[in-house]
Amino acid sequence: xxxxxxxxxxxxxxxxxxxxxxxxxxxxxxxxxxxxxxxxxxxxxxxxxxxxxxxxxxxxxxxxxxxxxxxxxxxxxxxxxxxxx
Amino acid sequence: xxxxxxxxxxxxxxxxxxxxxxxxxxxxxxxxxxxxxxxxxxxxxxxxxxxxxxxxxxxxxxxxxxxxxxxxxxxxxxxxxxxxxxxxxxxxxxxxxxxxxxxxxxxxxxxxxxxxxxxxxxxxxxxxxxxxxxxxxxxxxxxxxxxxxxxxxxxxxxxxxxxxxxxxxxxxxxxxxxxxxxxxxxxxxxxxxxxxxxxxxxxxxxx
Amino acid sequence: xxxxxxxxxxxxxxxxxxxxxxxxxxxxxxxxxxxxxxxxxxxxxxxxxxxxxxxxxxxxxxxxxxxxxxxxxxxxxxxxxxxxxxxxxxxxxxxxxxxxxxxxxxxxxxxxxxxxxxxxxxxxxxxxxxxxxxxxxxxxxxxxxxxxxxxxxxxxxxxxxxxxxxxxxxxxxxxxxxxxxxxxxxxxxxxxxxxxxxxxxxxxxxxxxxxxxxxxxxxxxxxxxxxxxxxxxxxxxxxxxxxxxxxxxxxxxxxxxxxxxxxxxxxxxxxxxxxxxxxxxxxxxxxxxxxxxxxxxxxxxxxxxxxxxxxxxxxxxxxxxxxxxxxxxxxxxxxxxxxxxxxxxxxxxxxxxxxxxxxx
Numbered sequence: 001x002x003x004x005x006x007x008x009x010x011x012x013x014x015x016x017x018x019x020x021x022x023x024x025x026x027x028x029x030x031x032x033x034x035x036x037x038x039x040x041x042x043x044x045x046x047x048x049x050x051x052x053x054x055x056x057x058x059x060x061x062x063x064x065x066x067x068x069x070x071x072x073x074x075x076x077x078x079x080x081x082x083x084x085x
Numbered sequence: 086x087x088x089x090x091x092x093x094x095x096x097x098x099x100x101x102x103x104x105x106x107x108x109x110x111x112x113x114x115x116x117x118x119x120x121x122x123x124x125x126x127x128x129x130x131x132x133x134x135x136x137x138x139x140x141x142x143x144x145x146x147x148x149x150x151x152x153x154x155x156x157x158x159x160x161x162x163x164x165x166x167x168x169x170x171x172x173x174x175x176x177x178x179x180x181x182x183x184x185x186x187x188x189x190x191x192x193x194x195x196x197x198x199x200x201x202x203x204x205x206x207x208x209x210x211x212x213x214x215x216x217x218x219x220x221x222x223x224x225x226x227x228x229x230x231x232x233x234x235x236x237x238x239x240x241x242x243x244x245x246x247x248x249x250x251x252x253x254x255x256x257x258x259x260x261x262x263x264x265x266x267x268x269x270x271x272x273x274x275x276x277x278x279x280x281x282x283x284x285x286x287x288x289x290x291x292x
Numbered sequence: 293x294x295x296x297x298x299x300x301x302x303x304x305x306x307x308x309x310x311x312x313x314x315x316x317x318x319x320x321x322x323x324x325x326x327x328x329x330x331x332x333x334x335x336x337x338x339x340x341x342x343x344x345x346x347x348x349x350x351x352x353x354x355x356x357x358x359x360x361x362x363x364x365x366x367x368x369x370x371x372x373x374x375x376x377x378x379x380x381x382x383x384x385x386x387x388x389x390x391x392x393x394x395x396x397x398x399x400x401x402x403x404x405x406x407x408x409x410x411x412x413x414x415x416x417x418x419x420x421x422x423x424x425x426x427x428x429x430x431x432x433x434x435x436x437x438x439x440x441x442x443x444x445x446x447x448x449x450x451x452x453x454x455x456x457x458x459x460x461x462x463x464x465x466x467x468x469x470x471x472x473x474x475x476x477x478x479x480x481x482x483x484x485x486x487x488x489x490x491x492x493x494x495x496x497x498x499x500x501x502x503x504x505x506x507x508x509x510x511x512x513x514x515x516x517x518x519x520x521x522x523x524x525x526x527x528x529x530x531x532x533x534x535x536x537x538x539x540x541x542x543x544x545x546x547x548x549x550x551x552x553x554x555x556x557x558x559x560x561x562x563x564x565x566x567x568x569x570x571x572x573x574x575x576x577x578x579x580x581x582x583x584x585x586x587x588x589x590x591x592x593x594x595x596x597x598x599x600x601x602x603x604x605x606x607x608x609x610x611x612x613x614x615x616x617x618x619x620x621x622x623x624x625x626x627x628x629x630x631x632x633x634x635x636x637x638x639x640x641x642x643x644x645x646x647x648x649x650x651x652x
Contacts, residue, residue, distance in 0.1 A: 016196070019120070019134040039131070042516055046195035046459060054191060063460050164508070164526065175384070175415055177391045180451070184390060187454050193331060198455035199515040199640065202382060204416040208641035211509035217526055220507050220643050221423065224413040226395050232412070239430045243504065244534070256391060 005077050007055075015051050016044050028073045037072075045070060058083045087241060088274030091157060092265035092285035093149040095122070095142065097258070102153045118260070119145060126152060130213070137179040137200035138255045140209045143170065146251055146264025147210055157266065158214060158249065167219035167245035168207045169236055174256040175224050176203045181257070206253065219245055228252055230282040237267050237277065252286050261288035294429050295489050296649055297499030298364035299593035300357055303482035303580050304339050308360055313597040316579050316605050317625065323466040323478050323581055330462075331454045337466050339480030339581030340448055350385035351397035353445050353483035355404050361441060361485050366494040370405050374438040376431055377401070377411040380424035381445050381585035383452060384413075409437070418548070418639030419507060420444065421484075421588020422647055426505035428488040429647075433504070438490055444589030445483040452584070453479055459515075461552055467582070469549035469575035469607060470556045470621050472614030477550050480581020484590040498652065500596060503537065505647030506530040515640050517554045521562025523644035524636060528566055531646045537632065539568050542648070544604060544628070546595040546635045549575020550582055551609070555638065560615035571634075574622045578608030588637045588645070595633050599651060604628040 009023045018038070031037035033045070040048075045063065048070050052058040058080065060066045069079035094101045098110040100122055108125050110118050119141045123133050126148050133144060151158055158166065179200045186194035199205065204222040211217070219240055225232060237248050247268045254261030263286040267277050275281040300308060304322030305315035315322070322339040330336045345352055358377075362370065369375050384393030394413050402411065414424040421444040428440030446452075456462045456477060463476035487495070488502055508530065510523035518524075532539065545568065547559055556575075563569050576591045583590055598605060606622045613619075632650040 017134045018131070020131045041513070043196050043199055050192050050194060050458070163511075164530070168509075173395075174391065175393060177393070180383075180386060180390050180393075183455065184451060187331065187450075193454040193458040195455075195458040198458055201451075201455065202415070202417045202640055204639075204641040204643060205514050206641075207416075207643065208509065208514040211511040211642055212513070215511050217508050217511050217523065220416060220419075220509055220641075221414070221427070222416050224394055224415050226398070226410065229410070235431070235434070235436055236427070239434050242434060243430060243506070244530075 001077060004080065005073050008073060008076055011051055011055050016040065016047055026073060030072060032070055032072060056080050087267055087269045087277040088271055089265050089277055089281055089285050090268045090271050090274035091150045091154055092263060093146040095146060095260060095262040097260045100149060102149050107149060135196065136209060139176055139178060139203065139253055140200065140206040142253045142255055142262045143206040143210055143251055143264060144213065146262055147249060150264060150266055161247050163215055163217045165218060165246035166216045167240040167248045168210055168216060169221050169233065169240060169248050169250040170207060170253060171223040171225050171232060172203065172253045172255070173225060173227060174254065176201050178255050178257060210249065228287050230279045230287070233282050233286065234279055241269060252288065254288055294432055294502045295492055295495065295499035296486055296502040297495045297497065297596065298361050298487035299485070299596045300360045300364065301482065301484040301590055301593050302353060302357055303590065304341050305579065309593060309597065313594065316594055317603065319606060319608055319625065321466060321579055321608055322480065329453065331457050336453065336462065337478050338448055339478060341481055348385065348388060348397070349447050350445060351400050354379065354397055354401045354443060357443055357483045357485045358401065358405060358441065361487060364496050365487055369439050369494055371408055373408040376409050376428070376437040376440045377407055378424045378428050378440055378442045379411055379413045379445065380420035380442065380589060381413065382415060382417060382420060383446060383449065386451055387449055416639065416643055417641050418584055418587060419637040419643045419645040420585040421592070422505065422635060422637040422645040423507055425486060425488065425589065425592060426507070426645065426647055429502050429504055432488060432490050439494065440488045441485060442488060442589060443483065443485045444586035446481060446584040446586050448479055448481040463551060466609060467551035467577050468609040469551040469577050470615060470619060471610045472612040474551040474553060474556060474614060476552055478577065478581040480583040482580060482583045482586045482590055484586050484593050486589060486593060500599065500649045501652055503535040503648040503650065505645060506534065507643060507645040510642035510644065512642055514642060517558035517638060518642070519558070521558045521565060523642060524559060524562035524638055525565050527644045527646045528562065528634065528636060531648055535648055537648055539566060541632050542568065542571050542634045543630045544633050545571050545573040546591050546633060547573050547575050548637045549577055551577055557615050559638065560617040560619050563619060564617035569617055570620050572604055572620050572622055574605065574607035588635065592635050595635060599630045599633060602627055602629055604630065
């Protein structure tokens with residue numbers, strides 16, 4: 001699970017061009033879409049949907065489903081685990 | 086009297102403000118040329134990394150002008166600064182990358198798609214500087230000083246108090262960028278005429 | 293005074309302005325379900341010109357529309373240094389040359405009609421059409437040209453369709469502007485034109501008066517509309533003020549109305565802030581789809597026809613209010629004396645533009 005979270009952070013930094021961030025800068029429970037957290041926006045949310053399919057083979061067909069799953073690194077990892085099992 | 090009060094030119098390996106070199110590309114650096122320039126500015130604007138090269142070019146040009154002359158642009162009210170930009174390639178640099186995303190990389194990338202319009206750079210400049218004024222992005226077959234001269238004058242005649250203009254030639258590694266500020270009733274600067282537009286903005290006439 | 297007229301449209305609804313207005317008057321839509329064109333080979337609703345040639349269609353449409361415009365004006369103004377052609381387009385012919393999407397078609401147009409001035413391409417997302425008409429007016433008022441032919445053109449491509457799909461912005465049904473159940477855009481393609489001039493005599497039928505227009509940026513987000521309708525509010529306010537026109541003089545608003553949830557909500561907020569929510573309004577996207585660079589000109593052309601025919605055409609696809617501020621959306625065609633019309637547009641990059649034209 002921890003390596004999944006590490007991987008996820010790496011992919012997010014890479015795919016969303018968060019060049020000013022390191023893996024260690026993102027807390028597992030930091031709110032991804034809050035300005036006090038990672039500060040992602042609506043286009044990032046769509047890019048996360050692309051990322052889910054590209055790296056984890058998970059298709060998110062409804063962006064609203066993504067909103068709940070993409071709250072934090074923890075919720076994303078849970079979502080991936082659940083979809084894979 | 087209208088004059089070009091500041092101008093920034095960026096080529097593939099150097100950046101000039103008012104004709105003076107302010108940065109040169111470090112070939113040893115692991116960072117891209119534009120990232121080097123962003124770091125030189127020593128500002129905190131993480132959104133820079135999300136921009137495509139066209140938007141980064143306009144951003145860097147305007148930020149170097151602002152850094153050389155603090156307060157130069159911010160002295161205007163929200164609606165008073167017009168944005169007048171052009172190039173020959175439209176957003177082709179990013180268009181090519183977006184096409185690759187769905188042709189070769191499996192899925193159309195939304196974050197690339199939103200940059201596949203040349204006027205997005207105007208939005209980035211507006212957001213950064215709170216510019217609510219006039220916008221114009223034109224695609225011209227080649228650099229045309231008359232376009233800037235004519236439409237720049239028109240923007241003043243129709244109520245703008247300053248015009249931030251630029252030529253943003255960005256395509257697959259080519260960098261021919263100039264950003265210049267046109268103001269009125271200022272004692273300094275170069276008269277806003279064809280010769281000076283060529284001097285400040287022509288890609289063939291870089292400092 | 294600046295005049296506007298000689299409006300022409302090529303779209304799925306027809307090959308000229310008469311056919312197009314006839315279709316709109318009959319509330320026919322150019323949108324149809326096109327099989328297997330989506331990124332995952334889904335069927336997608338598009339306003340596609342089925343008969344359009346496959347190769348170099350952007351160039352073909354530019355030449356075709358200018359041929360049509362020629363019949364509506366004194367054709368001798370075309371090969372003249374006093375005439376400027378302005379082309380409004382977001383993507384030109386990117387399937388022909390992605391690195392150079394405009395130049396080959398524009399060079400062909402220049403050669404075909406022996407144009408003397410280099411055409412100007414305005415590429416400002418979905419406000420390109422309104423901005424191009426405003427630019428034409430500005431060039432003429434500044435005395436730089438006497439006439440401007442403003443052409444808007446965009447064609448449907450995989451590129452643009454897949455892009456809007458990646459944003460989850462494509463409607464599963466034909467688009468429903470301002471409606472409660474709207475869920476995105478329907479892409480369209482087309483080519484349209486208007487002629488802006490300082491000389492009334494060049495028109496073969498009566499033109500209208502074009503007042504000056506403006507643009508404004510939201511300064512908020514590059515792809516999401518402002519929650520306060522900031523830029524749209526500001527451009528309309530500025531356009532009305534510059535022309536000394538008050539909101540209650542506007543008889544009709546030709547809105548942008550793309551049918552995305554956020555865009556239409558943004559427009560409703562802006563019109564409400566301007567105390568303009570009682571003014572009759574429509575979106576023409578239900579007829580033509582969203583034709584991007586052609587939209588502002590197509591919608592201006594139809595609005596000109598509405599004025600001539602004294603007919604307010606209904607906003608196709610609208611049945612139930614679906615914005616937080618209620619607008620006066622036309623639900624049926626109705627006879628109406630339209631003297632002054634406001635046209636608005638908003639687009640990616642946070643840009644907004646508006647213009648006003650009125651009866652002579």
